[in-house]
Amino acid sequence: MFQIDRFGRTPIYEQIIDQTERLILTGVLKAGDQLPSVRTLSQELSINPNTLQKAYGELERRGVCVSAPGNGRFVTGDALRIVGEGMEEQLEEIKRIGRELCAAGIPFERALEAVKAAYEKEAKV
Amino acid sequence: MFQIDRFGRTPIYEQIIDQTERLILTGVLKAGDQLPSVRTLSQELSINPNTLQKAYGELERRGVCVSAPGNGRFVTGDALRIVGEGMEEQLEEIKRIGRELCAAGIPFERALEAVKAAYEKEAKV
DNA sequence: CAAGTGTACTATAACAGATAGTACACTATG
DNA sequence: CATAGTGTACTATCTGTTATAGTACACTTG
Numbered sequence: 001m002f003q004i005d006r007f008g009r010t011p012i013y014e015q016i017i018d019q020t021e022r023l024i025l026t027g028v029l030k031a032g033d034q035l036p037s038v039r040t041l042s043q044e045l046s047i048n049p050n051t052l053q054k055a056y057g058e059l060e061r062r063g064v065c066v067s068a069p070g071n072g073r074f075v076t077g078d079a080l081r082i083v084g085e086g087m088e089e090q091l092e093e094i095k096r097i098g099r100e101l102c103a104a105g106i107p108f109e110r111a112l113e114a115v116k117a118a119y120e121k122e123a124k125v
Numbered sequence: 126m127f128q129i130d131r132f133g134r135t136p137i138y139e140q141i142i143d144q145t146e147r148l149i150l151t152g153v154l155k156a157g158d159q160l161p162s163v164r165t166l167s168q169e170l171s172i173n174p175n176t177l178q179k180a181y182g183e184l185e186r187r188g189v190c191v192s193a194p195g196n197g198r199f200v201t202g203d204a205l206r207i208v209g210e211g212m213e214e215q216l217e218e219i220k221r222i223g224r225e226l227c228a229a230g231i232p233f234e235r236a237l238e239a240v241k242a243a244y245e246k247e248a249k250v
Numbered sequence: 251c252a253a254g255t256g257t258a259c260t261a262t263a264a265c266a267g268a269t270a271g272t273a274c275a276c277t278a279t280g
Numbered sequence: 281c282a283t284a285g286t287g288t289a290c291t292a293t294c295t296g297t298t299a300t301a302g303t304a305c306a307c308t309t310g
Binding site: 026090091092095097102103104106110111114115117122 | 215218219225248
């Protein structure tokens with residue numbers, strides 16, 4: 001369910017956050033679903049419980065999940081909307097890269113193809 | 126000529142690298158041009174000479190510039206080509222984000238508009 | 251009560267980024 | 281030659297982030 005890359009630059013706790021949000025976006029995790037517990041997932045991924053706690057804490061701060069102490073941690077009803085809103089920033093990132101590509105003389109068609117390919121590939125999956 | 130953001134996540138030396146390459150892409154810095162010296166630029170930006178040395182060292186490793194000890198540091202003839210080739214990675218980044226946008230339910234048109242807007246904005250400048 | 255949950259806390263290690271300071275070698279210029 | 285300005289090398293230190301280890305406590309369900 002989760003895949004950790006220990007050698008990349010992105011910290012583990014960020015990978016957890018990203019992948020959890022991704023699971024919500026793709027509908028694998030729905031409102032009310034229980035997230036894997038800190039202990040079990042930390043064992044499964046061979047990471048420290050504190051690292052996981054940090055990731056879950058951030059997701060909670062964003063309103064993506066809530067904790068029920070003694071019970072578990074669950075996806076909120078707003079999770080999908082909240083995660084979706086974060087995509088506006090991604091659009092800004094695309095614009096930033098787009099300007100660089102233009103400055104580099106990369107034709108608009110190539111940038112367009114990249115986005116198109118991404119949508120076609122994602123749609124298949 | 127250079128703008129440093131001390132509060133963002135991107136390290137200073139990476140900002141120097143990015144901005145130098147950007148200046149080459151936009152034609153502000155051409156083959157044979159001298160780069161600002163380690164001492165003067167470090168004073169101007171209020172950063173440590175070592176930090177600048179690190180940035181310049183990486184640019185040199187990439188073949189973007191060469192150092193002439195006792196004389197200065199200059200943009201190479203291959204600089205524009207080398208920097209341009211790095212743009213392939215940016216296209217991959219766009220694909221990655223594109224897939225996320227698709228998963229988030231952002232319509233293809235919106236992603237397309239973002240790229241289009243970037244190219245139009247850059248072309249004006 | 252027992253097991254499983256979240257939470258809090260301290261301590262430690264490792265690493266990256268940045269700074270400070272010093273010293274040396276080279277080149278162009280006056 | 282002397283000087284100023286250039287690149288280079290090196291050590292040491294500081295800071296913040298990331299990750300780990302270990303312990304302890306509180307809560308809920310069965």
